[in-house]
Structure formats: C-alpha cells, structure tokens
Amino acid sequence: MRVLAAMSGGVDSSVAAARAKDAGHEVVGVHLALSRMPGTLRTGSRGCCTIEDAMDARRVADLIGIPFYVWDFSERFKADVVDDFVAEYQAGRTPNPCMRCNERIKFAALLEKALALGFDALVTGHYATVLTDAAGNRELHRAAAWAKDQSYVLGVLNSEQLAHAMFPLGATPSKAEVRAEAEARGFVTAQKPDSYDICFIPDGDTRGWLAEHVGISNGAIVDRSGDIVGTHAGAQGYTVGQRRGLNLTVPAPDGRPRFVLEVKPQTNEVVVGPKEALDIAELAGARFTWAGLAPQHPSTPFDCEVQIRAHADPVPAVAVVRDGELVITPASPINGVAPGQTAVVYVGTRVLGQATIDRTVAAVPASV
Structure with missing residues (x-):
C-alpha cells in the first residue's frame, strides 16, 4: 500500500x-x-x-x-x-x-x-x-x-x-x-523526552495564556448557596475539581477543604464545595460518535466501561441513547467530571464510541 x-x-x-x-x-x-x-x-x-x-x-x-x-x-x-x-x-x-x-x-x-x-x-x-x-x-x-x-x-x-x-x-x-x-x-529521536502539556501553550502557563486570549476579570467565589466566600482573578482560569489556588476568605463551616464544583462565565463566578459534591452519578452528551459499527440497539441500555481522562481507570457503566444524548450511568460515582471533557465508552478492549460531556448529574444534591 x-x-x-x-x-x-x-x-x-x-x-x-x-x-x-x-x-x-x-x-x-x-x-x-x-x-x-x-x-x-x-x-x-x-x-x-x-x-x-x-x-x-x-x-x-x-x-x-x-x-x-x-x-x-x-x-x-x-x-x-x-x-x-x-x-x-x-x-x-x-x-x-x-x-x-x-x-x-x-x-x-x-x-x-x-x-x-x-x-x-x-x-x-x-x-x-x-x-x-x-x-x-x-x-x-x-x-x-x-x-x-x-x-x-x-x-x-x-x-x-x-x-x-x-x-x-x-x-x-x-x-x-x-x-x-x-x-x-540510529534515530536521533531514540531518547527524546515525550511531549506533554498543550502544544500551543509551550510554557505550560494555561491561566496566563487564557488571560491573554480570552480576557479575564475579577469576580466572586461562591458556595452552593450563593454566598460569597472569596474572590478570583478570572473564572476561566479554574477547572472543576481544582483545590489549590483558591483565594477563599471565608472558611468552610466544617473546616474541610473546598473544591471547584462549577465555573459560570456568564456571571463570572466560581462555585466551590466539599469533595463529595464532585461525585457524578450520570453524564450525558449530544455530540457523540461511534468508532466503527454502532450498537445494534443503542436506545436499549447496554453494559460498558467509561473513561473520562486519557490516563484514568475505566469505570463499569450502563449507556443508552436517549432524547438525542448518549447518557452514561457509572456503577459508582465518578469524581470531578467537567462539561467539555470527553467520555469514551469501551466494551472490553474495544472503543465503542465517545461523547463530549454537556451535562452531569451530581450523586449528592446540593440541598443535602
């Protein structure tokens, strides 16, 4: 060939x-x-x-x-x-x-x-x-x-x-x-280090790059009740699951660390809360594709494994296509899933397909 x-x-x-x-x-x-x-x-x-x-x-x-x-x-x-x-x-x-x-x-x-x-x-x-x-x-x-x-x-x-x-x-x-x-x-590349980080941000300073290309401004860090607990220098510089770098001025009532739960660019707010609030019981995306043949009956729930990061462990799950979305329910909650990430679905060693995550459902409701 x-x-x-x-x-x-x-x-x-x-x-x-x-x-x-x-x-x-x-x-x-x-x-x-x-x-x-x-x-x-x-x-x-x-x-x-x-x-x-x-x-x-x-x-x-x-x-x-x-x-x-x-x-x-x-x-x-x-x-x-x-x-x-x-x-x-x-x-x-x-x-x-x-x-x-x-x-x-x-x-x-x-x-x-x-x-x-x-x-x-x-x-x-x-x-x-x-x-x-x-x-x-x-x-x-x-x-x-x-x-x-x-x-x-x-x-x-x-x-x-x-x-x-x-x-x-x-x-x-x-x-x-x-x-x-x-x-x-005799290749010159034999001992060359693996590339890492984002190739168009060669110094690894993603927050600084975003400040230059997106434009950021100061805003509020709030808890799940909407109360202000700190300030930030740009909501786009934070990611779901982040713990470090939070400028919190009001300690949590229980004294435990807080993590980024959500980023709201429309209001320029960063929402924080306890680690268990990061547990996700369901995730879904309308932008999904199949790697090869699609399941014969995708509207019928099927067993699979889901992986949401390149080096994460796969998690047993059930998937189904419902109302134009690929909906995935892990057997146990997955911690720190953010909209925009990719959920890749496996059956054994085979990659069945993927979806860009549009929404998630928390395992523990905010009111609890």
Whole structure:
C-alpha cells in the first residue's frame, strides 16, 4: 500500500514510519506545521510540532529512506483546535485539545488530503490497535501496553477513518522496546523526552495564556448557596475539581477543604464545595460518535466501561441513547467530571464510541 506517515519528530512516530517501510509499504513522511507564530511553537518548547521536531523528523526520514515533506496546517489548526479551545473556556467548559487535534487535524484534514493524493492509509505512532471482525468491519481496540494505551484520544474516529488508519505500535509491549528499536536504527529521536502539556501553550502557563486570549476579570467565589466566600482573578482560569489556588476568605463551616464544583462565565463566578459534591452519578452528551459499527440497539441500555481522562481507570457503566444524548450511568460515582471533557465508552478492549460531556448529574444534591 501507499501510506502517509505522520511524523511529529518524536520516537513513536519515527518507529511507526520505519515499521511501515519494513512491512513493504510505499511510505511518505509528513510533518505538520501547526503555527505561524515563531514564539509559540519554538525550539525547546514542552509541546510538540516545533521547528526542532521538524528537523528531527527529516533526519529520521532520511535514515529510513523515504520522501519527506512539511505541510502547513496552521490555519486549520487555529480554527479547529485553538479557537475551539478558547470558545470552550469562554463557555465554562474544560476542553481537550488533543482530542480535537486527532479528530479535526490528523484524521480529518490530514487524512482527507492523503486520500485525495492517492494514499491508501495514514500511519501514526499512537499506541492503539485496529482489528477486523468476521464481517470485515474495522474496530478500534486498546494497545497491548495498557500503560501507554492511547485509544482514549482516538475515540473520536469514525468507521471511514478507521478504514484508513494504521498503528504499527499497537502490539508493542512497552515504550522501552520502542526506544531500544529507535536506538538500534540510529534515530536521533531514540531518547527524546515525550511531549506533554498543550502544544500551543509551550510554557505550560494555561491561566496566563487564557488571560491573554480570552480576557479575564475579577469576580466572586461562591458556595452552593450563593454566598460569597472569596474572590478570583478570572473564572476561566479554574477547572472543576481544582483545590489549590483558591483565594477563599471565608472558611468552610466544617473546616474541610473546598473544591471547584462549577465555573459560570456568564456571571463570572466560581462555585466551590466539599469533595463529595464532585461525585457524578450520570453524564450525558449530544455530540457523540461511534468508532466503527454502532450498537445494534443503542436506545436499549447496554453494559460498558467509561473513561473520562486519557490516563484514568475505566469505570463499569450502563449507556443508552436517549432524547438525542448518549447518557452514561457509572456503577459508582465518578469524581470531578467537567462539561467539555470527553467520555469514551469501551466494551472490553474495544472503543465503542465517545461523547463530549454537556451535562452531569451530581450523586449528592446540593440541598443535602
């Protein structure tokens, strides 16, 4: 097959591209330039897709012996990821830009261009597995190494995208093995640290970035009764479940710590309360998709597991499509769920689908 390998400049995508070449595919490497602002994605940043990363990817492509290109996706990235991130925070939600990047950039814009240019598949360094059932339907499954499993951030993929996705690292038992392979191949990326933080906020100061791009102002921190218990320097700088950094001037009656329960950008308020008030008994989202075949009867409740963060443990649950929403009821309350997060639904190792969380139902009502 003729395949396009997305090469971020990290060790995982380097080895994935090399394995695709070893498997006999005709491979072309591509690195995505996601910013035109030289001070944003710069050499030495803690994100990914920097100038340094592009150079590393080119060196690896030369060693593998494949053509290599840099494609400018900065305009699309700003519109579909950065602007979405800002809009979500302005609405008081907690977005996941990595989910949006996989959904709208790597497996929408990039895959669309690849197919238009005659490529058969897109190769990435994600730790996940695509299996084919007896009827020929493609399914997304967890990677062999659960510690590195990245199927959560791929939960946004649909059937058409899975049909053209290749993940050569899915069966690899450990990241150490990938690094050892890269070392043996002479890749400059072999011992390169993993990227982390949000790539377009390379210094890791999300609150400062939001202050510049969203615009923030002082407001009140209130308890669940609406009484003012402190002040804040911008509601968008807080997330559900946060404990540290709260400027509280009125102690809780029971003396226990308080946590952010809700962010209200419309009134510029941050609502705080006890930890148990973070327990969620139900979550739902109208923006849901299926990764491959949908359940045969989604309007009938079915057993599953739900995961709400990339590295969280899956929780047994029951899901159902009701009134245009994917409604998920965990077997035991999940702590600290925020609107805007993504709930990924699993059946065994298979990723069944996902929903962007629009609303939650607390396990303990505010009046209790």
